[in-house]
Amino acid sequence: MQLDAKIPAGPIQDKWSNYRFDLKLVAPHNRRKFEVIVVGTGLAGAAAAATMGAAGYHVKAFTYHDSTRRAHSIAAQGGINAAKDYHGEGDSIYRLFYDTVKGGDYRSREANVYRLAEVSNAIIDQCVAQGVPFAREYGGLLHNRSFGGAQVSRTFYARGQTGQQLLLGSYQALAKEVGAGTVELHTHAEMLDLVVVDGRAAGIVVRDMETGEIRTHSAHAVILATGGYSNAYYLSTNAMACNGTAAWRAHRKGALFANPSFTQIHPTCIPASDESQSKLTLMSESLRNDGRIWVSKAAGDGRAPGDIPEDERDYYLERRYPAFGNLTPRDVASRAAKVVVDEGKGVGPLRNGVYLDFAEAIGRLGKDVIEARYGNLFEMYERITGDDPYRTPMRIYPAPHYTMGGLWVDYDLMSTIPGLFVAGEANFSDHGANRLGASALMQGLADGYFVLPYTVAGYLAGMLGERPVPTDHPEFEKAAAETRDRLARLLATNGSRTVDWFHRELGKIMIEHCGMARSEEGLRRALAEIPPLREEFHRDVRVLGDNESLNQSLEKAGRVVDFFELAELMCRDALYREESCGGHFRVEHQTPEGEALRNDEDFSHVAAWGWEGEGAEPSLTKEELEFEYVELAQRSYK
Amino acid sequence: MDLTLRVWRQSGPGDKGRFEEYPAKGIDEHMSFLEMLDIVNERLTLEGIEPIAFDHDCREGICGTCGVMVDGRPHGPWEGTATCQLHMRAYSDGDTITIEPWRAKGFPAIKDLVVDRRAFDRIIESGGFISVAAGSAPDANNTPIPQEAAEFAMDAAACIGCGACVAACPNGAAQLFVAAKYSHLSLLPQGQPERWTRAESMVDTMELYFGSCSNHGECEAACPKNISLDFIALLNRDYLRSKWRNRRLAGQKG
Numbered sequence: 001m002q003l004d005a006k007i008p009a010g011p012i013q014d015k016w017s018n019y020r021f022d023l024k025l026v027a028p029h030n031r032r033k034f035e036v037i038v039v040g041t042g043l044a045g046a047a048a049a050a051t052m053g054a055a056g057y058h059v060k061a062f063t064y065h066d067s068t069r070r071a072h073s074i075a076a077q078g079g080i081n082a083a084k085d086y087h088g089e090g091d092s093i094y095r096l097f098y099d100t101v102k103g104g105d106y107r108s109r110e111a112n113v114y115r116l117a118e119v120s121n122a123i124i125d126q127c128v129a130q131g132v133p134f135a136r137e138y139g140g141l142l143h144n145r146s147f148g149g150a151q152v153s154r155t156f157y158a159r160g161q162t163g164q165q166l167l168l169g170s171y172q173a174l175a176k177e178v179g180a181g182t183v184e185l186h187t188h189a190e191m192l193d194l195v196v197v198d199g200r201a202a203g204i205v206v207r208d209m210e211t212g213e214i215r216t217h218s219a220h221a222v223i224l225a226t227g228g229y230s231n232a233y234y235l236s237t238n239a240m241a242c243n244g245t246a247a248w249r250a251h252r253k254g255a256l257f258a259n260p261s262f263t264q265i266h267p268t269c270i271p272a273s274d275e276s277q278s279k280l281t282l283m284s285e286s287l288r289n290d291g292r293i294w295v296s297k298a299a300g301d302g303r304a305p306g307d308i309p310e311d312e313r314d315y316y317l318e319r320r321y322p323a324f325g326n327l328t329p330r331d332v333a334s335r336a337a338k339v340v341v342d343e344g345k346g347v348g349p350l351r352n353g354v355y356l357d358f359a360e361a362i363g364r365l366g367k368d369v370i371e372a373r374y375g376n377l378f379e380m381y382e383r384i385t386g387d388d389p390y391r392t393p394m395r396i397y398p399a400p401h402y403t404m405g406g407l408w409v410d411y412d413l414m415s416t417i418p419g420l421f422v423a424g425e426a427n428f429s430d431h432g433a434n435r436l437g438a439s440a441l442m443q444g445l446a447d448g449y450f451v452l453p454y455t456v457a458g459y460l461a462g463m464l465g466e467r468p469v470p471t472d473h474p475e476f477e478k479a480a481a482e483t484r485d486r487l488a489r490l491l492a493t494n495g496s497r498t499v500d501w502f503h504r505e506l507g508k509i510m511i512e513h514c515g516m517a518r519s520e521e522g523l524r525r526a527l528a529e530i531p532p533l534r535e536e537f538h539r540d541v542r543v544l545g546d547n548e549s550l551n552q553s554l555e556k557a558g559r560v561v562d563f564f565e566l567a568e569l570m571c572r573d574a575l576y577r578e579e580s581c582g583g584h585f586r587v588e589h590q591t592p593e594g595e596a597l598r599n600d601e602d603f604s605h606v607a608a609w610g611w612e613g614e615g616a617e618p619s620l621t622k623e624e625l626e627f628e629y630v631e632l633a634q635r636s637y638k
Numbered sequence: 639m640d641l642t643l644r645v646w647r648q649s650g651p652g653d654k655g656r657f658e659e660y661p662a663k664g665i666d667e668h669m670s671f672l673e674m675l676d677i678v679n680e681r682l683t684l685e686g687i688e689p690i691a692f693d694h695d696c697r698e699g700i701c702g703t704c705g706v707m708v709d710g711r712p713h714g715p716w717e718g719t720a721t722c723q724l725h726m727r728a729y730s731d732g733d734t735i736t737i738e739p740w741r742a743k744g745f746p747a748i749k750d751l752v753v754d755r756r757a758f759d760r761i762i763e764s765g766g767f768i769s770v771a772a773g774s775a776p777d778a779n780n781t782p783i784p785q786e787a788a789e790f791a792m793d794a795a796a797c798i799g800c801g802a803c804v805a806a807c808p809n810g811a812a813q814l815f816v817a818a819k820y821s822h823l824s825l826l827p828q829g830q831p832e833r834w835t836r837a838e839s840m841v842d843t844m845e846l847y848f849g850s851c852s853n854h855g856e857c858e859a860a861c862p863k864n865i866s867l868d869f870i871a872l873l874n875r876d877y878l879r880s881k882w883r884n885r886r887l888a889g890q891k892g
Contacts, residue, residue, distance in 0.1 A: 047772070051771075051772045054771055065695070065703070066693070066703070066756060069702070069759075070703050071701075072696060072701070074701050084778070086779060124778045126770065126773070128781075129768065129774075129776070129778075129828055130767075130770055131822065131826050131828050133788050133792040134778075140782025140784050141779050141782055142778055158792060159792060163700075164795075164796075164798075171762075175766065176767040178759075178763050210748055239696040239697070240697060276676070277673065278676055279697050281698050282698075380723070383716075383719060384670075386727065449772040450772065453772065496684075498680045544683055544688045544689065545688045550748055550752060552689070
């Protein structure tokens with residue numbers, strides 16, 4: 001297979017305008033003849049569904065939640081980037097583009113990233129017009145703060161709840177369309193398969209989570225906006241229900257999966273407290289604006305933080321990266337934390353954290369200012385740990401948080417299956433090997449509001465006069481029957497272990513061997529351990545209840561089945577990529593100072609994997625990355 | 639610590655439901671309340687008893703998915719805390735904890751502790767938005783918003799839509815939820831053009847599903863985000879004015 005990213009011609013500044021000018025349009029009176037399925041209603045999905053519904057297309061939106069307002073976009077705390085340069089710091093679209101390509105360690109596609117930076121400003125305009133209550137200065141204009149990997153303040157925020165406010169904006173926009181009847185909304189409806197007819201995405205198989213009924217829906221185009229797969233690690237900052245099933249099922253139907261090993265471990269999460277831990281809680285990266293990260297210089301130091309004098313503390317980020325200090329990008333900050341914890345300098349009862357200390361900022365700015373900036377985060381921290389961060393430093397440690405990898409898409413955000421579009425975290429395109437803070441919200445909304453409404457229209461224009469494939473087509477019936485069988489098998493196994501037990505075991509393998517540091521030996525071990533665990537799951541899992549009512553164990557079992565296969569591909573990709581870049585750190589490839597060592601000669605490409613059947617080796621297709629505007633260099637934050 | 643749970647079990651919307659008692663032994667005080675339920679569910683599964691269905695997702699107190707009555711209090715004993723943020727250090731060895739779903743006419747039962755809160759979305763669909771087509775917005779800094787107004791709107795916008803306010807209300811009213819959603823938009827300059835249709839349609843839709851507010855104030859005490867009762871005053875005033883204004887506008891049209 002040859003991958004064609006379909007990047008428009010012309011200078012990078014003109015590509016998107018040229019593209020839109022050359023686009024085939026669908027006239028307003030023809031739009032209602034087209035049906036579009038949107039799976040997932042987080043930022044990208046809700047924005048796409050709302051925008052296309054408002055434009056006149058017949059949209060069907062699906063979410064496994066009870067309401068579209070629950071999507072995990074809601075939990076993003078820190079903010080959203082845009083190149084407004086409202087504060088006269090020399091920011092520009094080009095700088096945001098440049099920072100994002102560099103931050104991604106030169107493993108993203110220039111044209112896509114430029115477009116993302118280009119539409120970033122319109123996102124802020126859109127959100128403010130929708131009533132998103134961004135933070136403001138006394139004069140009433142918008143306030144910004146800085147985030148990791150940038151030397152300008154370009155992050156817009158709404159207290160520590162930016163994701164919530166942006167999601168409510170797109171949720172409300174979607175609700176308006178649902179009320180107006182342009183979007184048909186299906187809640188508690190989980191997509192369990194993609195239906196492909198004659199090589200094109202024709203529809204989906206959905207389970208009604210309240211009745212167990214399997215239904216099929218067809219459309220002219222299918223958009224997946226189903227988020228990332230960090231829960232392959234079991235413990236992550238993702239919500240409990242986040243899963244990779246929609247993307248994985250599409251992969252099994254022919255969509256290539258790109259760079260699955262590119263996962264992000266977020267540096268500032270609350271360390272795990274014991275075995276029963278069900279998920280990890282993130283503390284916004286924005287805290288690194290005012291918090292200083294340190295550990296004791298001595299390994300095994302049992303003293304309370306207040307008893308360790310200033311000269312016996314190691315502010316290791318400030319020491320190693322003086323230019324960016326505590327605001328180094330996430331991958332760099334996470335690895336640096338791992339280094340000190342591995343040296344035995346970890347803090348807290350399990351010695352599995354580092355301090356994030358606000359004493360200096362409170363002394364300089366006063367408690368009130370810190371409270372206004374981070375009050376809700378401090379409260380959340382205290383509720384979870386019982387410690388008061390105004391008095392004693394927070395304890396933090398990295399945790400799986402975001403996946404840069406995802407389904408391969410071209411410039412149109414279309415996967416290798418014609419008619420299947422992928423948006424937001426579910427695709428791979430914009431963040432390379434590492435995502436900068438406050439860029440996920442930007443990408444989700446960019447894809448949903450400003451990219452898909454054009455590119456999907458371009459695809460639909462060629463189908464004028466065609467009806468969607470009817471759902472009594474044999475392919476639909478076959479996919480529905482396979483889904484029913486899969487569920488029935490899970491219920492019939494009646495083994496001796498719970499779904500969570502298997503998920504936890506898989507997570508342990510993944511975090512150990514495919515986490516912050518990866519080695520050939522470890523990855524080979526993971527690849528040897530996962531298949532037997534998967535087989536044991538199919539033999540010995542116990543899922544109680546039936547398929548005719550709400551069955552949360554059954555839902556979870558189906559997701560864990562797909563995590564097994566996805567986890568294997570993540571390890572395979574990590575093993576294949578003989579270099580360190582961004583969040584992918586192979587211990588064999590590092591500089592003498594322990595920084596990531598890329599191999600541009602052999603790996604300046606996207607690794608896109610194809611499903612070749614159960615038990616078969618996946619196929620590999622490469623998309624070479626060409627850098628015309630950003631010069632490849634070793635990322636330095638010193 | 640060793641605890642006893644009294645949990646509401648109901649196999650589906652048609653079932654009458656009943657309390658069942660389950661032991662929860664060896665619970666650590668650092669666990670969250672929902673992690674305690676996870677453990678009980680794993681043990682039930684191994685004993686061959688179908689696990690307790692409960693709603694939850696982000697476990698960070700922001701998605702609003704979780705929410706149960708704990709000993710008769712929505713989200714349990716901690717003030718300003720969603721169920722997922724409640725931790726077991728709130729309890730001591732030997733305690734019995736009673737766990738029930740939200741009970742309100744507007745929230746029909748689905749299973750065990752899970753109820754259907756989609757009526758909230760119907761209210762938003764009727765007018766809880768500002769209409770703006772993608773790409774048509776003016777520059778974000780064109781309209782300065784006094785910091786205080788933005789903060790006040792944010793206080794209302796912090797609502798997570800969990801439904802605790804309805805569950806706490808003796809009348810099963812949804813005034814605090816609707817007031818929060820309404821006030822967030824109507825306190826901002828961008829929300830003014832649709833203010834009066836919004837007030838009327840959101841309240842009228844609310845009345846289709848929920849009981850009437852009689853100012854008990856239980857909702858404010860139960861709210862995990864400490865949303866203030868003052869917003870209800872704003873909603874009530876605007877609703878009254880909307881009835882007057884919308885009628886006049888309709889008259890002018892004719």
